[in-house]
Amino acid sequence: MNDNGQQLSDPMVFTETGHLTPEMIAAYLGQEVSGEERQAVQQHLLTCKECRVDLAEASELGAVGRRVRWLAVxxxxxxxxxxxxxxxxxxxxxxxxxxxxxxxxxxxxxARFKAVSPVDGAEVSLDSLVFRWRSEGTGVHYLLTLTDENGDVFWTAGTSDTSLALPLEVGLATGQRYFWYVDALLEGARSSTTGVREILIQP
Amino acid sequence: MTPPVPRQLAELLNAPHAAARNGAWDAFMGEYSKLLLRTAQRASSSRDDAMDRYIFILEQLQEDDFRRLRAFTADGRGKFTTWLVVVARRLCVDHHRSKYGRPQAGHEPTGANSVAHAARRNLLDLIANEIDVDGLEDEGSLHPDAELLSAERRQTLTAAVAELGLGDQLLLTLRFEDDISVEKIAPMIGLQSRFQVHRRLRHVLEQLRRKLIDRGMTES
Incomplete structure (x- = not known):
């Protein structure tokens, strides 16, 4: 039994101290677990704050590595x-x-739709920075997210239009790389995304 | 499919001699030091504390011929960076405990008590905020003892939440007990975007509302 009174039957899921193994957290986040394992993980997470914090940290920080690798690939x-x-x-x-x-x-x-500009990897000037994308139809709401190199969200804005200009008060650093993407909320509880695009702010 | 072991890790674990090991460690650190440092920083309240923990993480990772890092290959599922963050975070917790001791038992609610505690503390707030439980009225609404009524409502809500699927209970816990943003919750429950989390939350809250009404609460 672990600290939370749960039966520990699978050493691949739980450590000796009754917490989820790092392997299982990584596999769970990577969605590489069986239905039974997923149930065991979620059951444990409901009662173990410590593992939920591990999961949150791994999800956030591990995602930095994943995102950088994805962009590199x-x-x-x-x-x-x-x-x-x-x-x-x-x-x-x-x-x-x-x-x-x-x-x-x-x-x-x-599901993907097209980001028009700035093109991926473009060097852009701060005073003319406008994000544009293809329409996904009428009545669609878009959410633009701009992140820094660590994947931390720097600016986010919603619109029903297919373009957004960066407000002057959003202070991007010159010479730095940022990443942006747009999510579209479609009818029928569907969504699509442009995928991540990189920009470099001109010095 | 089993994900490949990262090149820097494979070279480190297979280094044939000390010189090669040192070079491989440098390459490993070149790739992952930023991630490890960020993990240490997030687990620390000051810069000095973070550096202490960072150094502790590095020492522990190198210990016994990289015993901890060798454990990664034992399973092979999941991303190495995700695995590494969990290992590093737990080393931070070990470091904290070695410095300050373990928290006294009873300070943290555990097991079923935790669920009940969380439910008592947050879920009524959740219902009040999200589906306007104040606008719900039941037969006991005229009862003079408001506290008793409130306790009954909490009990009803706790029972209703317990009937939800595990994934939905986890979603509520992450959002309303841990106060994690929907954007961060998405990958934690296997959803792709904050929109999907919002939709899932709306659906779960609607389910809860129906369950409460089924249990005798009616909309005013």
Missing amino acids: GLPAAAAAVLAVVLLGPATRDATDDTPVLRGEQAEGT
């Missing part, structure tokens, strides 16, 4: 992700179904 990885969605097929979700349908959520989240 570039198109092949993105293409592989899209291909995976195509191979897995579109998934639908019953709004009344209360069990998480992760494959469907992933597939729906990976």
